[in-house]
Amino acid sequence: MKERKERKESKEREEGKATGEGGRGAARDALQGGRDDPWTAAWEVSRRKAVAVVDCRQEIPCDPCETACRKGAIRVGDDVCALPISEPETCDGCGRCVALCPGMAIYLIDRSADGGKAAVTVPYEMGEEPRAGMEARVVDGEGKELGRGKILEVRAMGGAAATLLVKVEVPETWALKVRGVRLRQMFIEEPEEVEGYRGTGDCLICRCEEIARAEVEKAAGSGFRSLAALRRASRVGLGYCQGRFCREPLREELARKCGRGVEELGIGSPRPPLRPVKISRLGGGDVRDTQF
């Protein structure tokens, strides 16, 4: 059955159809404007040599792939948000872009070996150490396990705190789907169902003074109109942290209660000191003589 699925995907590929989420179709969709589909080209070139596949689909401000490539095979251009364009023919498969892409969204594919196998190189930054010869779980972009693959090679690239490049051998049909290798299987326990949950709906809002939301609501309901007034009425935000953690939720609560916008309530009048300071320090006048 697995084989049949792979055959089907292989057929789709030949027909130029999308190969699933994160596949060529998605890239083509993102790359509008009559530019060449780099995936198609990469796919072809990968028959001869290792080549980078740039799976960058969101126009975010980012260009390290361009500077990473010493061959000039990846271009972002003046618009830092533009999607990168790669030239598979120019790519020498060095893997620097794979290591330096902040999104970890570049891979090398190499189909030059025969026998229906492809070597895919993915970036890796997890704790379990990959070594050549090991078996790893191979996953797609959604984290779905495609199966197992043999690690062919592990190398480090990208500065002092390097990223590992893990080359894994997979069936050729997975070549464009593999997005990562996993060495650890997390024990993700299924969360248990809780029947008939009825919370009180109440909780502390001011951690320091231990004042519950209900108390704040009560004070707000009795007409206090500002954060300062609410503080006076309930001591909310007057504790050790000076409201640094309850200010925002309180303002939202009060705004809701008074039917006003948060912005109308204002930021208040913060007073020094912004951090606790010992009397001995605040009152000290002896400062070591320093040059300013």
Next chain:
Amino acid sequence: MALPAYECPMVVVGAGPAGLCAALEAAEAGIRALVMDENERGGGQLYKQIHRFFGSRHHGAGKRGFEIAAEMVEGCERAGVEIRLSSAVLGCFPGGELLVDGPEGVYLLRPQATVLATGAAERCFPFAGWTLPGVMGAGAAQTLLNVHGVLPGKRVLMVGAGNVGLIVAYQLLQAGAEVAGVVEAERGSRGYEVHLQRVRREGVPVYFRHRLLAAEGDEGVEAALVESVDEGRVRRFRVDALCLAVGLVPQAELAAMRGCRIAYADELGGFLPWHDREMRTSVPGVYVAGDAAGVEEASVAMDEGRLAAVAAAEDLGALDGARAAAKRKELLARLEGLRGGPTASHIRRARARLNAG
């Protein structure tokens, strides 16, 4: 004896990307800035970031956060910028003085120009059990993990699938923790797709349209109750840590104390010191940059820091109008580029509103 007070041309509050870039740019204009930071190390939030950064070559993109921080600190040293660490600015007064608590004692600074690059603070939201040990900000978890080498828990639930939540979830995995899931009330992530993909690749389930109801436990978190918004189904996740990544709030207190006009922009984190495109606040001689001027990316903070320094240098007479204009043009173009993509449309909207008044 009264508080010692020192005159100086320029003080930058905050040694994060915005503050350090402001100091570097000021140094280029010949102004020796004094950078104050309450932390033991310079670099601000970059210091605890271990992932490679987005942005362009001008922002150190492709390098890891802590590497960029180290480079900027080194750059400051080379440029003769003094960074005063473990120095908290306790107040900023209408007269312009800054009250500092540092290793030298408590003293006053009287700068001609002040750049407020105080960054942002983690937003939090109250829920039943949020005071339990083991519930913490995602940023707090990140500090614990990447700076101190301690896991916040063995099994963690992340609340919020924005960039911070996704990045920290990934970093939890890197350090060896299990992430039981990422819970997000919205239909999709506000963060970058690549971050989402990375977390998913490691097998972490991301629960969209789910919200956190409560944390349970006695001496610390033992479980979290999560509800699916659409079905009303409640489930219990057994975890020993709960990280909150529900947004950041600009730290605008110093600006407010100083008397700067405060504006509001939901898209930028809430209240922030009003500023013009050149990063001048409503108070002459006071400038703002980075997350304190509205929460955005580190790369934006860097260019904003430089812009603020250009404005300060120009106002101090250290940079003539033509040179200032040229520098500004380049920086504004760069910022426009950083804010160009579809993920920044809300930022552009808020900025346009802010600039309009």
Next chain:
Amino acid sequence: MDLRVRRHPVLGDMGGGDEVTIFVDGRPLPARAGEPIAAALYAAGIRATRYSRGKGEARGPFCMVGRCTECAMTVDGIENVRTCVTPVRDGMRVDTPGVRRHGPARV
């Protein structure tokens, strides 16, 4: 419980060195030199740093940057020391302030 990270794929060797000893409520606890008290405690699974003044609930580090004050403990006799921004010193005495009265009820 041991929550220390010893080797990290990016940060490398994070050092397991427990070079100093602090005394938490009288009991010795190894700690890494220079790390904040709260980190040393957390690493050993000690998450409750104090019991709240009113309800006597357990509280622990929440912001790790010295802002929330939830990690404030009594250090060498001085009350309300923010342990997330105070480094350990050999022989330091750290005491948990407050009295435990109850934890929040299980929902």
Next chain:
Amino acid sequence: MSEILSSEVVIVGGGVIGAATAYFLCKEGAEVMVIEADDLASGASGACDGFVSLQTKMPGVHLAMALESARLFPSLAEDLEVNIEYNPCGGLMLATSQEQMKELRARAKALKSGGLEVEMLSPAELKEYLPEVGKGIKGGSFCPQDAQVNPISLTLGLAQKAQEMGATILRGCQVENIVVTNNRVREVHTTAGNIHSRRVVCAAGIGSNQIGKMIIVDVPVLPQRGQILVTEQRDPILKCLVSGAEYLGTKANIPELLPTDEEAAKLGLGFTAEQTASGNVLLGSTREFVGFDSNTTPEAMNAIARNAMRFLPWVEDLDVIRSFAGLRPCSPDGLPILGTVKGVKGFYLATGHSGDGVCLAPITGKLLSELVLDGETSLDIEPFSLYRFK
């Protein structure tokens, strides 16, 4: 068209004086409306310490009034639903020189003859009240009748009780004009509408001058800034109120008790310390005339902290978590301005308490209620008349 409202009595100001006046008027069955421009206790009443201090009062009518007021506190603590944290803890005033001791001794004598219990203590005898005092402390006076209260709770408690008895409280409502015809108050124009009323009490604190102008009366009240430091919460460490003789010196302008240090003199610095029910220690304070600027200043924060260590060296370990400043409504002689005004019937002044507002609120409220409803008071308030200044 704005709404037409009416009330038997309108009180301008939702501070402790306005709230107390409303409370006592309501107790007598009057119909009361309180108009507050901001919110309850948003002025001086919300930015002060909780001293109910008797030994700082001037012997004579001032002390007599304070003694009457002090007697009312226990019953208020009983009657109000809000916990006003009333604590009859006594108060200690410390001297830093023999000259100050001499002056305190002379004052103690005068206060005693006015009916106040005051006892002089040697440095050794101070130990009973304080674990440790500064090396320069030469002794002090202790008044067991001094007490402490939470001024905000007091204000809110009085207002709430008044409300329960029928008072209306308009928050965020500003007085725009007071209409006087035929020498009588007729109407109060406010941002919430016009209010028909034949009796208006001005309890507007530092806003009293502004209100007075509306009826062409000069009310000589100036804002005087008092800065206070708030420390972290601690288990009880202060058994009673503590102040320094210089506090009294700057308050009552007693030359012998003024601070000698130039900077302290400039700030009007006088030491006060109290620990509130929540455990915070409040350290004060300054007396500065800087207009309506209610910011705290680094100079004062530093001076207060330094001064506090002079008196109680052990406060050095306390963390300051906040500072605040209140603007006290100050009259030229530091005594309240109470009573009617010439030529305008139905207008009453209850202002200018000059830092004694909390202490004198109950008696002020009671006397004003008597004045408004009966036209006469159980205590002679002539010495507090507006016209004493001319």
